[in-house]
Amino acid sequence: MNVEWTLALLIALGIGSLIGLEREQSESAGRFAGVRTFPLVALLGALTNLFFPSLLPIVAGTFFLLVVIAYVSKIVLEGDVGMTTALATILTFVYGAMTVHSEEGLTLAIVLGTVTAAILAVKDPVHDLTDRIGPTELRATLKFLIIALVVLPLLPDEELEVLLGLNPRFVWLMVVFVSGLGFLGYVLTKILGPQLGIGLTGLLGGFVSSTATAVAMAEQSRQRPALTRISAFATVIASIAMFPRVLILVAVVAPELVLSLAVPLGAMTVVGGLSSLFLWLRLRTDQEPSVTLDNPFRVRPALLFGSLFAGVLLVVDLFNVVFGDAGVYGTALVAGTVDANAITLSVSNLAHTGVIAESVAVTGIVLAVVVNTLVKIGIAWVLGTPSLGRLVAGILGTTSLIGIGTVWLL
Structure with missing residues (x-):
């Protein structure tokens, strides 16, 4: 088994798990996605770009359509119009695809995935800061x-x-x-x-x-x-x-x-x-x-x-x-x-x-x-x-x- 591919796939799972864990703990995802869904999304992006790169636009388009359907369903069932989790899901797919693109893509995916999780985690402090700024x-x-x-x-x-x-x-x-x-x-x-x-x-x-x-x-x-x-x-x-x-x-x-x-x-x-x-x-x-x-x-x-x-x-x-x-x-x-x-x-x-x-x-x-x-x-x-x-x-x-x-x- 190719060690580089294995490492890239594991990192993709790690990025998805990190973002999914934050969404699960914040209870912001609801029925939309959670700690299991996000690693699978990252893995989907990585495997598609690794073995079927020509199909990546089709898989990405199909996945994005599913996200839109899930988002609309969440609005209907829960009355929640927040887009944060939906956008995080799409980004997780992109980060997964980046991990197997190149060394630069792998590094950038790690950095951006960590930053994304950090941004999601500081919701309350950011809102408090917004309230304090006139x-x-x-x-x-x-x-x-x-x-x-x-x-x-x-x-x-x-x-x-x-x-x-x-x-x-x-x-x-x-x-x-x-x-x-x-x-x-x-x-x-x-x-x-x-x-x-x-x-x-x-x-x-x-x-x-x-x-x-x-x-x-x-x-x-x-x-x-x-x-x-x-x-x-x-x-x-x-x-x-x-x-x-x-x-x-x-x-x-x-x-x-x-x-x-x-x-x-x-x-x-x-x-x-x-x-x-x-x-x-x-x-x-x-x-x-x-x-x-x-x-x-x-x-x-x-x-x-x-x-x-x-x-x-x-x-x-x-x-x-x-x-x-x-x-x-x-x-x-x-x-x-x-x-x-x-x-x-x-x-x-x-x-x-x-x-x-x-x-x-x-x-x-x-x-x-x-x-x-x-x-x-x-x-x-x-x-x-x-x-x-x-x-x-x-x-x-x-x-x-x-x-x-x-x-x-x-």
Whole structure:
């Protein structure tokens, strides 16, 4: 017996069993199909494509007709018009046929079969997420996805003189990537819902916008002074989340800088994390401040960040030519007061292309991160209570000194 054929047929049965098991456990299939039917459907597709490939269109057409008849019968007998199980049945037949088509088809069938089962299994969480997302957020998300998926491929992938040597596709790709990180954090907060702990809320808020989280916590400490300590905890956690986020950005643009940056940013993360843990252990309240995060996947903020990123990229390059390393550091200090992402991506790109030294890029990124961290301290002092300002300044101030000291020693 051909081993490859046997393995492919067993995988087809496995894919069908996986999907059928999910349908059976969810009790969504009813009389339509179950844990026995789906493996047989996958086996039908595999055997037909393996031994009678010329008959595959006829068998597929006949099978699809049977699915339609069964679907109509389910509507009549059960009054259920849901098409999910019917579509899953058709896909299972297709996956079975793919397993014996080629090695690529076998691999793709395994991946898609697993993804299909996962999609079927997350029905309740997906519906809950849909209920939490309002129409305004949905429209904003769809607009940005259109811009990201349609506009990005159309942008020229070359340095244009009219844009002072900027690469439009690279600039927009970085915009999509940064916004995507924020959107991931935002979606996680929506999935986990209002029961999300303040620690994880602050962490995810740091990926969406650590500045917005700091402002929200400062305002709530004014309104509810009893929550000052837990507001400080959330502010610090959100600020610390910026450090691994910066490493992710650098890893995408200039992976050769990651190891050098991991030391100062890692030290800042550890010190800040331990200090936050100490603060959390001293909390004596069951109340938690709420953190309302706006959808970061919007067009206007994305365009603003793209403009900021392009401007910082040009300024860093120009100042590096005119003032050398000091120009890079000066730009990092100024840009860090507004946004650490733009300067991180700009400096990383220049280091990756050999325009500036790696050591200069590492120092510039840490300077921007430290300045941005100090901005959070300013927000806590100005917008929050004096107690909030002292707590945040004590932890984030120490964290910033650790970062500067680590870079200086290295």
